[in-house]
Structures are given as structure tokens and as C-alpha cells.
Amino acid sequence: MEISFENTEQAFAYKTDKELKQAKFLFTTMGYPLFVPIGTRVTPFLMKTGLPIHGIVRNTIFKQFVGGETLEETAPVVEKLAKYGVQVILDYGVEGKQNEADFDHATESFIKTIEYAGTQKNIPFISVKVTGIARFELLQKLNEAPRLRSGIHDNESEMDEWSRVVDRMYAICNAAAEKNIGVLIDAEETWIQDPIDRLTMEMMEIFNKEKAVVYNTIQLYRQDRLKFLHISHQIAKAQNFVLGLKLVRGAYMEKERARAQQMGYESPIQLNKENTDNDFNAAVKYCIENINDISVIVASHNEASNLLAAELADKAGLSHNHAHLHFSQLYGMGDNITFNLAKAGFNISKYLPFGPIRDVIPYLMRRAQENSSVSGQTNRELLLIKKELKRRKLAAAIHA
Numbered sequence: 550m551e552i553s554f555e556n557t558e559q560a561f562a563y564k565t566d567k568e569l570k571q572a573k574f575l576f577t578t579m580g581y582p583l584f585v586p587i588g589t590r591v592t593p594f595l596m597k598t599g600l601p602i603h604g605i606v607r608n609t610i611f612k613q614f615v616g617g618e619t620l621e622e623t624a625p626v627v628e629k630l631a632k633y634g635v636q637v638i639l640d641y642g643v644e645g646k647q648n649e650a651d652f653d654h655a656t657e658s659f660i661k662t663i664e665y666a667g668t669q670k671n672i673p674f675i676s677v678k679v680t681g682i683a684r685f686e687l688l689q690k691l692n693e694a695p696r697l698r699s700g701i702h703d704n705e706s707e708m709d710e711w712s713r714v715v716d717r718m719y720a721i722c723n724a725a726a727e728k729n730i731g732v733l734i735d736a737e738e739t740w741i742q743d744p745i746d747r748l749t750m751e752m753m754e755i756f757n758k759e760k761a762v763v764y765n766t767i768q769l770y771r772q773d774r775l776k777f778l779h780i781s782h783q784i785a786k787a788q789n790f791v792l793g794l795k796l797v798r799g800a801y802m803e804k805e806r807a808r809a810q811q812m813g814y815e816s817p818i819q820l821n822k823e824n825t826d827n828d829f830n831a832a833v834k835y836c837i838e839n840i841n842d843i844s845v846i847v848a849s850h851n852e853a854s855n856l857l858a859a860e861l862a863d864k865a866g867l868s869h870n871h872a873h874l875h876f877s878q879l880y881g882m883g884d885n886i887t888f889n890l891a892k893a894g895f896n897i898s899k900y901l902p903f904g905p906i907r908d909v910i911p912y913l914m915r916r917a918q919e920n921s922s923v924s925g926q927t928n929r930e931l932l933l934i935k936k937e938l939k940r941r942k943l944a945a946a947i948h949a
Contacts, residue, residue: 561884833858845873
């Protein structure tokens with residue numbers, strides 16, 4: 550198997566020189582030590598003030614990591630990626646809403662996204678954040694409640710509120726099953742994750758009898774998630790449904806550690822990166838060993854983990870386009886992985902958020918923090934972009 554994540558010609562074939570230079574500028578800026586900490590605090594505030602920052606955000610970080618403000622605006626991006634054998638996971642970037650009207654509107658938007666994806670050959674999945682359809686405080690209360698099936702048992706109004714969340718999720722998953730689209734339920738903070746896991750498993754039990762429609766997300770930077778994966782598999786086998794899983798390292802590390810320290814409990818996060826890497830790779834191995842009843846999405850920017858998954862698939866004699874094996878990276882990052890795996894014939898997609906700039910700001914701030922906190926991620930992106938610009942310049946000189 551010949552896959553090289555150093556092949557920048559393949560990685561950036563879809564980008565013009567101008568687009569590459571813009572990306573170089575952005576990643577260079579994000580590499581400055583104080584830029585991200587200050588920018589992530591100031592930008593959301595400035596967006597609320599009505600100051601003319603909208604255009605700056607749209608033409609820089611938004612353009613790099615987001616497909617557009619509307620579903621229709623994502624079409625050119627989806628079309629372009631399709632030419633290179635890369636699929637799309639559509640993510641309506643809404644989260645952290647507080648009232649029932651917003652939750653119902655978000656549900657309608659998710660269903661509209663599913664219906665749109667159902668008309669496109671290149672969009673096999675959509676992504677859903679439960680905090681887009683449920684109140685954060687309700688999820689936290691459920692997380693802390695005795696582990697009854699209903700979660701809450703002492704407050705009728707909150708039981709009714711939770712029933713509406715379940716109904717919204719059912720409507721989303723039902724629409725997805727009808728349109729043959731997968732629903733990826735995002736992982737969130739540990740202190741609201743338990744009801745999300747239970748809800749997702751309930752939906753899998755209903756909709757994953759024949760094939761994987763609903764997928765749970767497992768953050769392997771948590772110390773307990775490898776065991777949780779094994780338990781989830783046991784439940785799926787016992788209840789006779791296909792386990793859908795998206796494997797990620799995680800997106801809330803600094804927030805999780807800070808809260809644990811502040812509240813005086815043991816941090817749920819792995820002690821070091823090596824433990825996270827070991828658990829992630831063990832999860833990949835486990836899923837591929839059980840590929841008949843686990844449908845897995847390896848969602849990672851770690852080159853070694855992606856290569857491991859590809860090699861394990863080959864060793865197991867799986868076809869590169871096996872229905873239960875999929876890879877994914879975020880739009881705007883990890884192109885050297887995405888496009889080189891696509892060239893090798895693997896199922897691979899870009900996670901493509903869309904939505905009004907104001908709504909996707911939390912997502913964008915996480916991307917900025919992730920790039921600055923992940924060891925060398927910004928530098929790696931920058932190095933590859935510079936390498937490709939140099940290659941193009943040399944190629945142009947040869948052909949001149």
C-alpha cells in the first residue's frame with residue numbers, strides 16, 4: 550500500500566495559488582503566541598457589538614474552515630471536493646441555544662439539511678450537536694440524576710422538556726433513515742455527555758437494525774472511553790443492531806481540565822498525549838477487528854493513526870471502500886491526509902460546517918484553539934502549504 554502524506558501536489562490540487570497564499574497567511578497569524586488567546590476572547594464580543602468585523606471574519610477564518618452561511622452556499626465546495634473523490638459531512642453549526650423555539654428551528658434545519666443531502670451523491674452524513682436541540686442545563690441535570698431510563702424523575706416539567714428533546718432527535722434520525730443519510734451525534738463536555746450517550750444508543754437501537762444510520766462520537770482523550778466503546782459494542786450485539794462510531798481525540802481538553810481543577814474532582818482527561826494516542830489506536834484496531842458489526846469513522850488529523858487504520862484494513866483484506874470504514878478530517882485542515890487517502894480509494898470526507906457567522910463563532914474559536922494547542926498542528930499545516938507553494942514555483946520555472 551503506497552500512501553504518502555507528504556504528497557502536497559495531491560493534497561492541494563483543489564486549491565489555487567491565491568487560496569494557498571491566503572491559507573498560509575491565516576496559519577502564520579494563528580501561530581503567533583498571543584493571537585489565539587486574545588482573538589478567541591475578543592472576536593465573539595466584537596461580533597455582538599455590530600462593529601464591522603463581519604467581513605474580516607468571513608474572508609479569513611470563516612472562509613478557511615466553513616462551507617458558507619447557507620446550505621446553498623456549500624454547493625460549490627461540495628462539488629469541488631467531489632472531483633477529487635472526497636465526500637462531505639454537513640454540519641449545521643448551531644449550538645448553545647436556550648429556548649424551545651430555537652430548538653424547534655434547529656430541528657427543522659437539521660431535517661432540511663438531511664433532505665438536501667439525500668439529493669446529493671457526495672453527502673453521506675450530517676452532524677448534529679444535542680446542545681442545538683436541548684438546553685445545556687437540562688443535559689447537566691440529567692447527567693447528575695440517578696441513572697434511571699428517564700434520567701429525571703422528580704420534576705414533571707423537566708420530564709416533559711426531555712421528552713421533547715427525544716422527539717426532536719427521533720424526527721431527525723427518522724428523516725435520515727428515510728433519505729439513507731447517516732447522523733453523527735457530536736460528543737460534548739463530560740458533564741453533559743451521559744444523557745447524550747443514552748439518547749444516541751436508544752436511537753441506534755431503533756434505526757441501526759439493518760445498517761448504521763446513527764453514530765455516536767467517542768473522545769479518546771477521555772480516560773474512560775475505550776472501556777465505553779467495548780461496553781457499547783456488547784450492548785449493540787445483545788440488542789442486535791449495528792454500532793455506529795466516530796472516533797476522535799477530542800475538542801474540550803483545556804476546558805475539562807480547568808473545570809476539574811476548579812471543582813476539585815479528578816480530571817477525566819488522559820494524563821498525557823501518549824495515552825490518548827494509545828487508546829485512539831486501540832479503538833481503531835478494535836473497530837476494524839469487529840468491522841462486521843461496527844461501522845467506524847476514523848476522524849483524525851493524526852497521520853500515524855490514519856496510516857494505521859489504512860494498514861489494518863489492508864491486513865484484514867478489506868476493500869478500501871468497505872461500507873463500514875470511513876475517514877474524515879475537518880474542512881480547512883489535514884488536506885495531506887484527506888486527498889492522499891482519497892487517491893488510494895478509501896471512503897473519506899471533509900467535515901463541512903455551515904451557518905450564519907454569528908452561530909458558527911463557537912466552532913471557529915475551537916478550531917483556532919485546537920490549532921494553537923495541538924502540538925505542532927499549525928506548524929504542520931504551514932510547512933505543507935509552504936512546501937507546495939515552493940513546488941509550484943519550481944514547476945512553473947521549469948515549464949517557463
